[in-house]
Amino acid sequence: MDAIEAARQEAARLHDLAVALGDDNYSLLCFVSAEASRREIEIYPVSKDDPQLKGGRAVFDSQAWMILYENVGSDFDKAFLIAHEIGHVVLEGGSEDSVAEDTEPDRPAEAPAIGAERVADYGCRERREVIMDLFAREFMLPRRLAKRWHIEEVLSSTAIANRLNMPLTVVQQQLIDALLLPAIFPKPQKPKEKASVPVVLDPSQRAAACHHGTPFQLQAGPGTGKTRTLVHRIETLLNAGIDPGSIVVLTFSNKAAGELRDRIAVSFPKAIATLWLGTFHSFGLDIVHRFHDRLGLSENPRVITRYEAIELLEDEVARLPLKHFRNLYDPTLDLGDMLSAISRAKDEVVNAAQYKALAKAMLETANDEQQTEQAEKCLDVAHLFEVYEQLLLKEDSVDFGDLVSLPVRLVEDDTEVRKLLSERHQHILVDEYQDVNRASVRLIKAIAGEGKQLWVVGDSRQSIYRFRGASSINMKRFAQDFPEASVGELAVNYRSVSEVVNLYSQFSSGMLASKGALPLQLSADRGVSNELPELRVAKTANDEIAVIAAAVEEAKQQGFDYKEQAILCASNNRLSEIAASFEKVGLPVLYLGSLFERDEVKDLLSILSLVTDRHAIGLVRAASLPDFELPLDQLSLLHQHIRHAGLEPLGWGEQVDDVPGLLEQTRNTLKRLSVVLEGFPINGNPWSILATLIIDRLELAKRAALAEDLEGQMQGIALWQLLNFCRKPINGKGLPIERLLSRIRRIVLLSEDREMRQLPRAALGIDGVRLMTIHASKGLEFKVVHLPGMIATGLPANNKPPRCVPPDGLVEGTEGMTGLEAIKAGHEEEEECKFFVAASRAEDRLLLYASSAQNNGKRRNHSKYIGRIEATIQRNTEPLLLFAAPVPLEVFPVSTKDLLITQKQLSLYDRCPRRFLYTHVLALSGRRTESAFMKMHSAVYDVLDWLVRQHSESTPTLAELEAQYEQSWCNKGPVDHGYADDYRKIGQRLMEYLIETRQGRQLVKPEVLRISFPDGEISVLPDEITLDTDGNHTLRRINTGKKSKEEYDHIEYSILMEAAEQHFGCGSRVEAVHLAGETQEQVTITDRKKATRLERTQTALTAIANGYFPEKPAVRSCPRCPHFFICGKVPEGEMRIKI
């Protein structure tokens, strides 16, 4: 239990005591005042600007033993201030004064898992203020009480708010905490913890902790008590009388910092107020705050995340002369890739000007096409970099990379700053030194100088954060960076049985990361277990999961609880598959997965979308919920009506009785649904609406609170995380709900939701098998570790270099290598480290898994790492399997007489059958919020439509074209945009290019061509047809974007070629025109490929006729699909294809 929870539980206890003594907890001001007077604290309301308030809203004066509070606002406001100060007295003893400046009664107990709050974290003082706010809220409305009132007395959040005269948001936040998260019970004190046993260090730990006089690097293998040593080191310094204010401890994560803080607070509670403890990012942010004026920033610059940066830059992309990253339709991914490259540059303290110089140098020395392309990509990034830096300054913002690179520059260039910092921060300790980037080391060098009082600990073999800019040379170069350094190592492993230690020790001798490190020579304190780690070999990948399931169950029978076991995967890909399989088998698994793709979250987001979506496509998902089931054909009638009536969002609610053909039951259900959404304004706050939906309207919170199964609990946790995420308002134009939904799409597209897979603290007690990536397992340990995927392409995985490779010479320590080579060199080393980290998580048992056959029956090789550890494992080639009953494929009965589909529709089916279902069968005209780019495209398409209608055989005059473009632009283009002109020019160029490609060609009016298949027909309408000088026809397909590498693999081209052949004979051609890329090319497809694709077309038609519309999820497509939020569920009922 952490400090916040402990504070809340104390507050609840005091509440109950007060009520038992007869205080009236319905009158908050009296209730709180009574508690104060019970403690003989005098309370005085004073005016807002009373000097005694010291600029705050409330004050506790320790000498006078009194609380002052500003006499402003409601009784609740005042009660809250008083309770906040009482918190200081109760939890801190009252020996010090405190001032409450900013209170936030409805704040959550944890910062959201995603976003800039994670970096900044709370400073020591702020953390205390957060704790006091939570104490105050809990004291006035304990979670237990709120839960009882809501569930047993059936009070809505509004009713509770009225009962106590407490603001609704505060009540709702408390209910959210009370109902959605499992309760945390104080752990019974283990007997050995009762006596304060002094910690005993082994000789290697002691030597490291007590070292002094020279810079020191401790190489600490896994499980060797590194944290204990670090804590002891800090305590040694404090015991020697070192001022805690001069000590800085830098950790890898805020979580690690928090844990360290708690441990040190046990013996040195006062020291942690001034001892600096946090991540490099937090430290950097601190420096930025202190010297903001020298950086041209305000005192409180905004820290922006990658997706916020993309939102900033989206508009700028239109004006940049980019060559390769020119996705005019949706620049999100390109921007994401480029920003990653920029971040990498900041890791190496390279600014925009230097980056450009490196890129130009690359271009000059480029020998072949590939090198030229790499260099041009770097130049593209350089252009963006320049604009980006200016924009950041203008917006008074910094990104994560700046948090370290800006201080480095400052400290390296400004002697005064350097002096101030090095005088203040005399003792620097760094944890996880193998994971810091080069910028961080430069910062340390600048501050610590020779580093006589520098103490770092790390393990080169656990360096798995290269992709985040960690520099692998830091550990190796320590003695160069800090001459006269001493190096030490820890000798004893306390975590694992010796068979496990042997396995990874054996592996370590061949590791690339071992070069330049002391050899790993650990003795296993726990001794032998007489059980070798095992390699279990399954047939197919699906079998592999069944083997793991059986092994988990077997371990459980042997006494290992589910929560003591972990499945560690090398990548994210298989996690949801494994989770789903485990759920089917009935094994509890603790895996939150991508939050925004969970069913209960999508249900809510679909319902939320109804508040702003006039097309009401969210009804499709709502109608598949158990309480609101509607047959599909009924829903179709409603949607038809909505489409024709042109209603406001939620307007359908009033028209339910007017829609022809609806059954009585349908009308009732729709009316009930309308009531659920009653009163939500179109520009409403998403958090408030979701909270009300979850707590009151849909009673989901209650359901989660009463759930006894793991799945029910996980649903509650997911909803809690969703609400936490939605709290922070998103800047920008448009309606808040729409901004939120756009933001979510972007986050999923960029895979930033991975960060949200961290569970809230309350979830950690749940008994389920832990399922996570190897990266997420860092620092953790489990009794049993299952490591699947030990196959040739699994570990080491193939190198996937980033889209923007760093320019040659950017990465320090890679002299002589190109950027690409530098990446490749790092990759192999890192893959070995991943295996090392995974294997070393195991305490008692380690199980490795591999499949031996691919899906097509061909053999699959084991990972080459197996060969290196052969001597330390045993093999099991006939392992047990635990299978779930196979789930039948979902079928949607479709009435298909004379199936006739266009080639564009079939193409959509090929990309994603489920999307086809939503778009063409259910005829849902979903529309996402359009970015400026998309609007420009709409305008261009508008002109293309006009061309097809009016000039399929002729050429418009320049005047006609311009007039039409003007009209389309005004109707559909991003006219209000700041850079409207730039977009307009781009759109104009697209048009011009199209006309250019038509020059000198004779146009023929396109007519529908039909191709027959056994199960139906495809109707093909080409965009344009020309009759060429050799008498042959060319069918033209016009695309607004750029030609992709596998462009002609798209099924539409094969269909077009078939249609051309059938109707115009052998010599006919198909041409692909790409406007943005300005390419015009004849399509060539081998006969074999064409035959395969036509077969695929046939299969598709058959599948449609039989009602198969499976989802085809893809990370880069789903978030862009208009049906992203509703996808997954379809109500039952008969449907008909609509063309």
Next chain:
Amino acid sequence: MKTTHDTGERDVLHAFSIEPNRDAEILAVYVEQYPQYREALIDLSIELLTAPNLDEKPPKIVSSDSAGRAWSRFQSLLSPADPAFATKNFAINPLLDLSDQRFREIAKELNVTRLFLTRLRDSVIQASTLPERLVSQVAQLVGVGVDTLNTALHASPSMPTGQRFKSDGKPSAGKQMTFDEAIENSGLSEEQKSALKAMKG
């Protein structure tokens, strides 16, 4: 670095430099009394600290000790937002020196609210508006001479102990009120108010 000093500043700097015990606490006194010379004072104190001192301990003691601590205090004076800012207010204010228990007792004995007494302690009440009778009563209860107490009451409003502020929100510890105003907004009962007003003589 400023190169020209006005006379006032020079005098103050000189006074500081001849202080026998130039530690962080004394610096804080000076900075409070002469906020306009703050930066010059801090610069001077840093200079003086780094000047070789023949009484200094031999340099082989590695730990930062007093020098480091003094440094960190100086640093904290540069930026109040620094978490290391924990300057203790020094004891030239006899009211502040009182134990908690004694403070509360004195409030009772004076028949004023604790709030009122803190206003006295923090020099929030304009000293010129305080009745002599009250001041002598307080001095007697506290056990110091009237002059000592008066000096403290006349000092500029002090910052409270161990508190931390955001760097932009200047604490409004600078505002003062008259004795009459203090009577009205310190939560005193009618009877207490009359008793105090009567002291005006």
